[in-house]
Amino acid sequence: MTGDAMTTTKDPSAPVDALDLDRRGFLKTAGALTLSAGLAPIVGAEKAEAFAYEPYPRDDDMETVVTSCAHNCGSRHMLVAHKKGDVIVRLSTDDGRYQKDGFFGKDTEEEPQVRACLRGRSYRSRLYSPERLLYPMIRVGARGEGKFKRASWDEALGQIAEKMVYLRNTYGPTALLDQSYAGASYGVLHKSDQIEGLLGRFMGMFGCRTSSWSVPSYQGTTFSSRITYGTIEDGNEDDAFAHSKLIIMWGWNPAYTFHGGNTFYYMRMAKQRGCKFVLVDPQYTDSASAYDAWWIPIRPNTDAAMMAGMAFEIFAKGWHDQNFINRFVQGMDQGTMPFWAKGQESFKDYILGVSDGQPKTPEWAAEICGVSAADIRKLAEMYATTKPAALKASWSPGRNAYGEQYNRMAAALQAMTGNIGILGGCAEGVGKAWHSEAVAYPYDEFANVWYASIKSDRWAHCVLNYPNLKREEIGLWPRNDQLDGVIPNIRGIFWQGSDWLNQLTNINKQLQAIKKLDLIVCMDSTITPSGIWADYLLPVATHFERHDVALPWYKGHYYIHRPKVIQPLGESKTDFQIFTELAYRLGFGPQYNPRATRAYFNDDTAVDEAYLMAWWDKVQHHQHVEMSWEEFKKRGIYKFKLDKPHVAFRDQVEKGMPFQTPSGRIEIFSTVLAQTPDWTKTQYGYPIPAIPKWVEPWESLNSPKTKQFPFHLVTPHPRWRTHSIFNNIPWLRETFEQEVTINASDARKLGIKTGDTVEVWNDRGKCIVPAYVTERCMPGVAVLHEGAWMDLDKDGIDRSGNPDFLTLDEPSPAGAFAYNTILVNIGKTNLAHKPGWDQLSTARSHVFRRDL
Amino acid sequence: MANTVDKAKIKEAAQAKKRETYVPVVPDMQLGFIHNNVDCIGCRACEIACKDKNGLPPGPRFRRVQYVEGGTYPEVYAYKINMSCNHCAEPACLPTCPTGAIFKRQKDGIVDIDSTLCIGCRRCEAACPFGAPQYNPELNIVQKCNMCVDEIDAGRKPYCVMGCMMRVLDIGPIDKLRDGTHETKARAPHESIVRQVKNMADPELTNPSIVFVAHSKGRVK
Structure with missing residues (x-):
């Protein structure tokens, strides 16, 4: 019976048998009375009704699970699963009901x-x-041909374990490369992390791991934040x-990339309170x-020049906050240089051209960045x-050649204007804000044991040139033992929740x-x-199919419980289950997963619950949370109330x-960088x-190479994918x-x-x-969003439009990926673009549903 | 749906329809939408929430966030118009329906299509000046936004509104939305309300139950 929509107009005297609420029967009597006054009811007429098709499961008829x-x-945001049996029928989101003292519609600042x-x-x-691995x-x-056969877990894991042992014993402790992250596994327990996740710990304990240290998203920024502030927690909530x-949104598009749960919404509040906004970006974005x-x-990759021009103007007009500089900053000017570096070039010396004879005036900057001196x-x-x-x-703008200089320059502007540590200012940077309790695994x-660690986008260079390369070419991280400087002999890769082949340069x-x-x-x-x-393709259970707790990724002060909403589809297992079973086969199972026995592979319920309860215990003690684990599980969300905004x-x-x-x-003048004697012995490799x-x-609209490749291509994050994930969602x-x-x-000019359909190409590749x-x-600028699922034709041309066929695998010294340092040419083509993905017939599996 | 429907019942309903003279339902209270064209970031979370709520395949889009842009580099502008069904006071779709599948609720003026009566003739699709009715080729019927009547009847708001990350989309009694007396986050206190924006069909046609906070470039006269 789904007649709610009509019941309000029902004549109370109508003879409705409550036990016989057959839809049609009911409507013939009650529904006929809803006609407008003046028209005679038509006996026997069929009346229209909402959700007439059956069954229409209403939210309140289904089980509600917060995840x-x-x-x-x-x-990180709340999803609310409305499920029937073991099937999620639909998802809604936070509506204010679930938190403590919540009610429908509660939505306060x-x-x-x-x-x-x-x-x-x-x-x-x-x-x-249909793309689920089952x-x-x-x-x-x-x-690469895409032909696979179904195997049992025993067969697949047995073969993998055997090959791992062979590779370690034959090629040594650097033979296996860890490429984790950018994927689907971010929780306190089931964590795929580039540095310290489940995979890194597994391979470190196994005794064979080459780690990838530079983070594709923000290594230039991370470097800047660590060098300038000593931490990446330079963010406000x-x-x-x-x-x-x-x-000032510098290359920032919060309408696309959500830094924090409600940043975009708080900025709307700021606008309503009179805040002014500026966007420095080659594109007029939806944020603008x-x-x-x-x-x-602004011309891509020239941000640091424009900022230097701004710094010149601020110094020249005396708008800088000298008190703040004197109290908190090193190396902004000669007065704040450390005693051991007196006479070396300070930031102000550089800006005013004291040492190189070139004042970084707005006119100087305008030539480089294409923004008029007046606007600067x-x-x-x-x-x-x-x-x-x-x-x-x-x-x-940090994902560039010398992208770290842009972020460092921004920090100098933030510091010279005294906008650090105050409400309404900003020191970001990486922008990580509130400190969450992040680890339940x-x-x-063994959390981060490795035997070699390289700049992440140099692995192919390493494999292709082994052993004839220098350590600085791959950004080898220094060690204090005999493995220092030893080029890794990479013979295998593990991908956990990572699509790096599609995503690296x-x-x-x-x-x-x-x-x-x-x-x-x-x-x-x-x-x-x-x-x-x-x-080997190993099917991993999604976050709907395993027990975990979600962290706000970057900003936001809340935890969201993620129960096992449904049973894992097919034979999929959690990555923790897979690593644990592999560890048992390799001889270190109990050490790898101390709370589990080997039975964990078949039932992870009690063990995962134990890890998460222990984690909640830490939350309660470290973060003064009184809510019980049971209540947290019941509500699904815990929102912290801060007495003032975290700055x-x-x-x-x-x-x-x-x-x-x-x-x-x-x-601003770095102690570490100023005191580095030999750059080749550092992970950076170059000064x-x-x-x-x-x-x-090395490439920009100012370089001679524009004669051949006249467009500067930038490759920002799309709104409709998370990197490559969701590319397959209709x-x-x-x-x-x-x-x-x-x-x-x-x-x-190009007749487009x-x-x-166009082809975008340079000397590294081509896509359609x-x-x-x-x-x-x-x-002069072209924009192509990263993450399209590559689709090679027989001539090696990518038909999907993946920009990483055009990027260069040459990281910036500090490790920044040069995702936005690309010159290309563009022209019409007769080749077809393939928005879908049609080479996967052997890998696709059908969807099966259990009980609906 | 139309392929499996009881044909005798369809015939009976069509005959009943022919005997009627269409008189628009005057609802006790008309619900309508408000959308802020400027503050909307165009993320389309509302669209996907709607797809999921209604279990739609690719193709029919009950809610459509339209991107408008103009100007000449570097003096450019952009804004969004977000529309689903406007649950018009005088819905153009309703009288075109040969089977009486389209109806307007007395209680709140929501216009809906009974999918068991729809024969997929698509006349309503042609009649609507706003593109609200969406043909679903898999089911061979026309479907559209019903403002999540199940949620409304449960005392909540539709999925699109509850999914709006920027809180720029809302519903309310259309009279109060028009005169600015309905409290909503979609509109800041200083912002004025319009019934029509540029490139939108004349509201006099059907009296749609929707208002906007318009972009300066999107104002009509």
């Missing part, structure tokens, strides 16, 4: 709802997608943005339009004279390297472009606590200046498509209209993609 999204996106984005809302489509598979064709008077920002288009001056004045002002230096001396070079390997294991929930190249470095600025740098000050400087990138596919964005005047022609993009 969350899980991907590597910079945020202090405790806002954490509403999921379009990707989170599409999860059901991924969970039940049982282990072993490659039968050539590598998202609610602090509501208190700014000026927000939503916040009504002043758009300053105007922005400098706005930023230096509006208090408090937030310069949010996003990660994207076993964490001990210069895919064509990676494809050469991958053919040389002896073992490739891919653990994921769906088939991926990487998985096609694997020898990074508030204690340093208000109470004089030291910064976590060697000098205890904000290091990095002690103060932020403008360094010409709902998201129909809202957005992979396309290269170019300016209308450029398009006219929106919807035309439709064009989107707009006035919202700077001339």
